[in-house]
Amino acid sequence: MSPEPRPGGRDEAAPATVPVPALVVMHGDLAQALLRAVEKVYGSTEGLEALSNEGLSRDALQAGIQQRIDAWPGAGIVCVDFWGSSCHAAAACVARTRDIVVITGCHLGMLLDFMHNRETHGRDALAERMRTKGLESIRLVQGGAS
Amino acid sequence: MSWVLHRVDDRLIHGQVVVTWSHHLHPARVWVVDDACAHNEWESDLLRACAPDLEVRVVDVAEAARIYAEEASAPGRALLLVRTLQSALALVEAGAPIPRFNVGGLHYAAGKDKVNDYVYLDADDRRAARALLERGIALEVQDVPAARPEPLTALDPGVTPDRS
Numbered sequence: 001m002s003p004e005p006r007p008g009g010r011d012e013a014a015p016a017t018v019p020v021p022a023l024v025v026m027h028g029d030l031a032q033a034l035l036r037a038v039e040k041v042y043g044s045t046e047g048l049e050a051l052s053n054e055g056l057s058r059d060a061l062q063a064g065i066q067q068r069i070d071a072w073p074g075a076g077i078v079c080v081d082f083w084g085s086s087c088h089a090a091a092a093c094v095a096r097t098r099d100i101v102v103i104t105g106c107h108l109g110m111l112l113d114f115m116h117n118r119e120t121h122g123r124d125a126l127a128e129r130m131r132t133k134g135l136e137s138i139r140l141v142q143g144g145a146s
Numbered sequence: 147m148s149w150v151l152h153r154v155d156d157r158l159i160h161g162q163v164v165v166t167w168s169h170h171l172h173p174a175r176v177w178v179v180d181d182a183c184a185h186n187e188w189e190s191d192l193l194r195a196c197a198p199d200l201e202v203r204v205v206d207v208a209e210a211a212r213i214y215a216e217e218a219s220a221p222g223r224a225l226l227l228v229r230t231l232q233s234a235l236a237l238v239e240a241g242a243p244i245p246r247f248n249v250g251g252l253h254y255a256a257g258k259d260k261v262n263d264y265v266y267l268d269a270d271d272r273r274a275a276r277a278l279l280e281r282g283i284a285l286e287v288q289d290v291p292a293a294r295p296e297p298l299t300a301l302d303p304g305v306t307p308d309r310s
Contacts (some may be wrong), residue, residue: 058157084196
């Protein structure tokens with residue numbers, strides 16, 4: 001699997017026949033807040049859903065994720081906030097039996113990249129692209145007077 | 147003594163444990179005591195993967211009771227996690243001399259009543275809680291270190307043992 005799509009933006013090896021869906025599963029109101037931010041920046045959240053882990057056991061969260069992705073028309077992506085969280089563990093359990101890719105450490109920049117590319121990339125290429133873009137966007141800006 | 151926290155949490159290893167309690171208590175090891183996970187290699191691997199900076203051991207109740215005293219004198223600190231109050235009681239009944247449990251998360255399920263935002267109990271949970279309390283084991287409700295621990299009996303008088 002190539003980490004970047006081929007020139008022209010379409011992953012010819014796994015073209016998206018339908019736009020890739022994604023579910024954002026995070027603590028508290030973070031997933032909803034990220035979707036609001038996506039709406040502000042991109043203008044739409046079509047294809048993105050939010051789910052909070054608040055008040056849910058891991059089993060209940062797993063059931064909630066499963067219910068959402070079972071309504072998808074095809075393979076999709078589950079974005080969670082951080083590795084080691086209940087969101088990660090529940091999504092990883094669902095991934096055993098469902099055709100999803102789980103991305104941990106997801107942030108706004110990655111979701112914007114998802115929105116821009118969900119219609120032109122296959123699921124796997126899109127997930128790999130989001131990971132790469134997400135890592136690239138984490139940088140240190142050193143302050144202080146020279 | 148290595149044991150620094152015994153916690154009842156239906157999420158087992160998750161953010162509050164990996165990030166918050168671990169930074170507060172600096173454990174070297176986390177013991178997940180859960181019969182289902184201990185007998186499921188995939189679940190055990192997932193639990194270990196969720197806490198890459200800690201040594202995670204996944205054992206069943208019988209094994210946990212067997213190693214409890216040995217771990218108590220081992221170097222480094224250790225956390226113990228069980229999924230339910232019933233597992234906590236089973237561990238105590240199997241011989242682990244645990245003085246108190248932190249009740250950190252028993253989330254909503256059908257048939258359970260709300261105690262607070264992260265603790266819901268049904269009749270079977272209350273029976274297990276009562277049995278633990280009757281053995282002199284303290285049950286303190288507290289999700290994260292910054293929260294004030296409260297006795298479960300104060301939040302849910304229904305678990306108070308019958309002293310008559």
